[in-house]
Amino acid sequence: MNSEEKPTLEEAKAKGMLPAVTLVGQDGNAFFIIGTVKKALVRACLAHLAADFQKEATSGDYDGVLRAANEVFGGRVTIMKSKIPRLDLCHDCGAKPGECHGDNCDVERCSVCAGQRLMCDCKGHDKKFARWVGLWPGYAEAKELGVDLNEFSIRYAKMFFTKPRK
Numbered sequence: 001m002n003s004e005e006k007p008t009l010e011e012a013k014a015k016g017m018l019p020a021v022t023l024v025g026q027d028g029n030a031f032f033i034i035g036t037v038k039k040a041l042v043r044a045c046l047a048h049l050a051a052d053f054q055k056e057a058t059s060g061d062y063d064g065v066l067r068a069a070n071e072v073f074g075g076r077v078t079i080m081k082s083k084i085p086r087l088d089l090c091h092d093c094g095a096k097p098g099e100c101h102g103d104n105c106d107v108e109r110c111s112v113c114a115g116q117r118l119m120c121d122c123k124g125h126d127k128k129f130a131r132w133v134g135l136w137p138g139y140a141e142a143k144e145l146g147v148d149l150n151e152f153s154i155r156y157a158k159m160f161f162t163k164p165r166k
């Protein structure tokens with residue numbers, strides 16, 4: 001490979017090879033930023049610059065990571081904080097996040113059939129497995145999968161809410 005195929009950061013900038021990036025993540029944490037920048041470099045066929053970036057980014061504090069990212073992208077890095085839902089008490093029984101639901105709670109999922117526990121009578125249901133986690137059952141999973149809760153229930157609920165037998 002000749003040097004034309006491996007431009008330095010300055011050459012890449014001059015040629016407009018670097019994309020603008022918007023970082024959306026959990027408070028734009030450092031590892032997420034580094035990972036995103038490295039991927040963007042690889043996509044722009046500038047993988048050879050990724051190691052340099054990582055070295056520079058990890059040599060200081062969090063601000064150093066941002067500075068390094070902005071250095072690469074010419075100040076076009078935007079950090080968007082993701083909205084982290086607040087963890088609530090169970091809407092029905094009032095369990096705290098991480099606790100088992102109370103008796104006859106209509107939110108509790110059955111660990112055998114994945115349906116509403118209140119409506120079924122499956123043997124072997126595990127209340128601890130079906131604990132309240134502070135979010136509506138399936139809410140976070142559905143969001144991550146890009147489906148609504150109905151579709152989640154139909155396609156994924158069994159996988160997420162039932163306890164494996166072995």
Ligand SMILES: [Zn+2]
Binds near residue numbers: 092093102106107132
């Ligand atoms: Zn509950």
Ligand SMILES: [Zn+2]
Binds near residue numbers: 111112113114117121
């Ligand atoms: Zn059941």
